[in-house]
Amino acid sequence: MILICKNYKENNESYEEVIDWLLYNNAQFDFLSGEDYYENGKHWSIALDNSQDKLSIPFNEYKSVWFRGFLRHRYHLEETFKDLESTNDNIAELRWRIGQEIGRINTQIFNNFRDTYQLPSPLSVKSDKFSMLRLAKELGLDIPDSLITNSKKELLYFFKKQQHVITKPLYETVYFNDESYVAFFKTDKITEEVIESLPSTFFPSLFQGYVEKDIELRAFYIEEEFYTMAIFSQLDPQTKVDFRNYNDERPNRNVPYVLPKEIETKLKILMKELNLNTGSIDLIKTPDKKYVFLEVNPTGQFGFVSKPCNYYLEDKIANTLIQHDR
Known part of the structure; x- marks a missing residue:
């Protein structure tokens, strides 16, 4: 059963x-x-x-x-x-x-x-982004420069060093809504003007140096197998920072992609260290062909990877559950 x-x-x-x-x-x-x-x-x-x-x-x-x-x-x-x-x-x-x-x-x-x-x-789905980044760095994966701070002074210093900075939730993407509006907390670029408008201290938040994209990658991982999709999000200003700013009129081009074996090997070790046998992994391939690890969502959506790439992940998930039920 x-x-x-x-x-x-x-x-x-x-x-x-x-x-x-x-x-x-x-x-x-x-x-x-x-x-x-x-x-x-x-x-x-x-x-x-x-x-x-x-x-x-x-x-x-x-x-x-x-x-x-x-x-x-x-x-x-x-x-x-x-x-x-x-x-x-x-x-x-x-x-x-x-x-x-x-x-x-x-x-x-x-x-x-x-x-x-x-x-x-x-019991293994609660790891936060910063802990994942720390582990990925230890395993030899490239990561974005990252900062958790409540200090306007520290953030300004980080911004001047990075030139382009994004902010995102440390744990899960969340949203709040009522009858008149929806507030969606996800990846967003911040400007120096926004930082200058902040008080000297604010709620501790995660900031990262913006990583230039050649392509964005979503890899669905299940039992040491990767099913990866390339997302050409950088070609659209609306999706350039975060592909989840979906453009329904002109959707991003999505195609199957094969990760280098060296990257897959490091990601397998990462997933084992996190005690995860499945999850959705986000990476960026930079214009100079580096693969930058962003995060793992243990219960991330997989349908939008499955359909464009003809991976039939729904069938693979069902069969994995059935095989272990015998």
């Missing part, structure tokens, strides 16, 4: 196509979502004493786990918070505290996967 972990409120085409391939191969699978544990009234427990460690959910029935997510903290206990009468500060503090508690509880749930094949391990 295969167990699929995801948030009930999130769906996408590539995820659904993996399900289609599982159905085509007559695979048996169940779903696990955080809503069942925190919101939908499902009874469960973890018991620990001197003689046993017992979970009321029969995880030993599953031989293969596909982890796509569990609970979106943006929505958890939404009805409870909606009815609270308190200040915004108190509600934000309570939401944060409950989020921390949920994270620790989730760890105890995920610990029960330790004897099961996991794609990837839910």
